[in-house]
Structure formats: structure tokens, C-alpha cells
Amino acid sequence: MLHTSRYAHHPSAYKTFTTAQLREAFLVEQVFVPGEISLVYSHYDRLIVGGAAPASQPLSLTPIDDLKADFFLQRRELGIINVGGAGDVLVDGQSYTLQNKEALYVGRGIKEVTFLPGAGKPLFYLNSAPAHAAYPVRKVSLADAETVEIGSIETSNHRIIRKLLVNSVLETCQLQMGLTELQKGSVWNTMPPHTHARRMEAYFYFDVPEGQTVCHFLGEPQETRHIWMQNHQAVFSPPWSIHSGAGTSNYTFIWGMAGENLDYSDMDGVKPPELR
Numbered sequence: 430m431l432h433t434s435r436y437a438h439h440p441s442a443y444k445t446f447t448t449a450q451l452r453e454a455f456l457v458e459q460v461f462v463p464g465e466i467s468l469v470y471s472h473y474d475r476l477i478v479g480g481a482a483p484a485s486q487p488l489s490l491t492p493i494d495d496l497k498a499d500f501f502l503q504r505r506e507l508g509i510i511n512v513g514g515a516g517d518v519l520v521d522g523q524s525y526t527l528q529n530k531e532a533l534y535v536g537r538g539i540k541e542v543t544f545l546p547g548a549g550k551p552l553f554y555l556n557s558a559p560a561h562a563a564y565p566v567r568k569v570s571l572a573d574a575e576t577v578e579i580g581s582i583e584t585s586n587h588r589i590i591r592k593l594l595v596n597s598v599l600e601t602c603q604l605q606m607g608l609t610e611l612q613k614g615s616v617w618n619t620m621p622p623h624t625h626a627r628r629m630e631a632y633f634y635f636d637v638p639e640g641q642t643v644c645h646f647l648g649e650p651q652e653t654r655h656i657w658m659q660n661h662q663a664v665f666s667p668p669w670s671i672h673s674g675a676g677t678s679n680y681t682f683i684w685g686m687a688g689e690n691l692d693y694s695d696m697d698g699v700k701p702p703e704l705r
């Protein structure tokens with residue numbers, strides 16, 4: 430398993446960052462490494478962002494040094510969303526097949542999580558947060574998700590939010606995950622933007638067409654910066670930051686959160702003319 434870590438930044442720090450420093454602080458350039466599990470341990474609510482890309486061998490989730498744990502989920506919960514073709518995950522011996530965009534919640538106490546290679550070439554995107562209780566393992570398909578249609582083509586932000594691992598669907602300790610699909614002709618996600626000091630967030634952009642890109646906006650609402658992102662890259666969004674994006678085409682992204690509460694709609698909205 431490959432792993433790195435990121436410390437959290439105070440909001441006074443990013444204002445003087447160069448492009449390279451911004452990218453080093455917040456961007457995860459390679460989420461999927463073929464034939465590997467790759468993890469980034471962040472100090473933003475200790476959320477881990479990662480990817481499992483099984484090639485020829487099964488890949489087992491083992492505890493990284495940062496956890497000082499006997500097994501990965503000894504004190505943690507895990508959310509998995511498959512962004513590749515159909516694939517299987519073994520959870521303490523029980524097999525779950527995830528189609529593209531399907532999610533699996535794996536609660537605290539599960540000893541073995543193994544990602545199997547498959548003809549469909551699955552790509553499992555992972556978020557994991559510390560957990561205080563053991564909730565049941567559950568697969569969540571798009572039909573089980575809470576689905577919200579938001580925005581409009583006139584404001585280039587028409588999108589479908591699919592809330593997969595959220596408390597209206599299943600019990601989690603602090604993890605929330607879902608995906609947002611920009612509709613054809615729309616490019617703006619999370620516009621108007623918001624902050625939520627109660628929770629950090631991580632974004633993973635995918636289904637970005639070849640030759641296209643997404644500009645991710647971050648920072649305090651009156652002092653914004655941007656990071657240009659490619660398909661299959663992720664970005665950490667600190668609790669003091671907006672997290673919005675505009676693509677050169679439509680695209681899809683996974684949002685994942687951890688922190689103080691499980692209230693998805695607890696957001697401090699920012700009106701577009703207030704942005705600086």
C-alpha cells in the first residue's frame with residue numbers, strides 16, 4: 430500500500446501560496462495507481478482519501494503507520510464508490526459487487542476489506558474517517574440514494590446530486606459521501622458556493638472528457654484561489670474554504686465530508702456577487 434500524509438493549514442497561510450504550494454497543500458495528483466491501494470492521510474478531521482485500482486492481484490486494506498491500529502477499521506469507518514467498471518469487494522468474507530457509481534459503507538470493526546480485480550476494471554474511490562460506533566455494512570445503489578436536481582441551464586449549473594452515504598439513507602458516524610453529475614451544457618458545481626466550518630470536505634473529479642479540465646475554486650469567500658484539476662484527481666477542502674468548480678465541459682465529482690455534524694444542509698451560503 431502506498432501512503433502519504435497532509436497537515437491542515439490555517440486560513441492565513443494559503444493567501445501567500447504560489448501555484449505549486451497550493452497544489453502541494455491541497456491537491457492529490459494521483460488517486461489511482463494501477464495494481465495498488467494508495468492513501469492520503471489528512472489532518473482535516475483525519476479524513477483519508479484514496480483509491481484502490483486492482484490489476485492482476487486482490488488488494489487488501491492493511492493499517493498504515495499513521496493509524497497505529499491492529500487493522501484498518503479498528504477505529505474507523507470507510508466509504509467506497511466505484512468509478513470504474515463492475516467489481517467486487519470482499520468484506521470479512523462477504524462479497525459485494527459494485528457497479529459504476531455504486532457505493533459501499535463499511536463500518537468500524539470489520540477486519541478484512543479486499544478489492545478484487547475484474548474484467549470490468551473497477552476503480553474504487555475511498556474516504557475513511559474515525560468512528561465511535563460500529564454501523565452495519567451496506568451497499569447503496571443509485572436507486573437507494575437521495576436524489577436532488579438543482580441549478581439550471583440558464584446559469585450553467587444544472588446538476589443532479591446523488592446522496593449515497595448520508596444519514597437520510599443509512600447510519601454513519603461522521604462520514605458523508607455522494608456524487609454530483611453536471612448536466613450537458615452546465616459547468617458550475619456548488620455555485621452559489623458555501624462554507625461549513627463544522628465539516629471539512631474532499632472532492633474527486635471524474636468523467637472529465639479527454640482534453641477537458643476543471644478549475645477548482647478554494648479559499649475564504651473574500652480571498653479565493655484556484656487549482657486546475659484533471660480527471661481522477663482529488664482536492665482537500667478545509668473547513669474555512671469554499672469548494673466550487675467550473676469545467677471546460679460537464680463532468681461528475683464525488684464529495685466526501687467528515688466533522689462535527691451529519692447535517693448535509695448545514696451550509697453558510699455565499700452570494701456570487703460577494704465573492705472576491
Ligand SMILES: O=C(O)C(=O)C[C@H](O)C(=O)CO
Nearest residue numbers: 588590609618619620684693
Ligand atoms: O454541486 C453541488 O452543489 C454539490 O455537490 C455540493 C456538495 O455536495 C457539497 O459541498 C456538500 O457540502
Ligand SMILES: [Zn+2]
Nearest residue numbers: 623625630672
Ligand atoms: Zn460543501
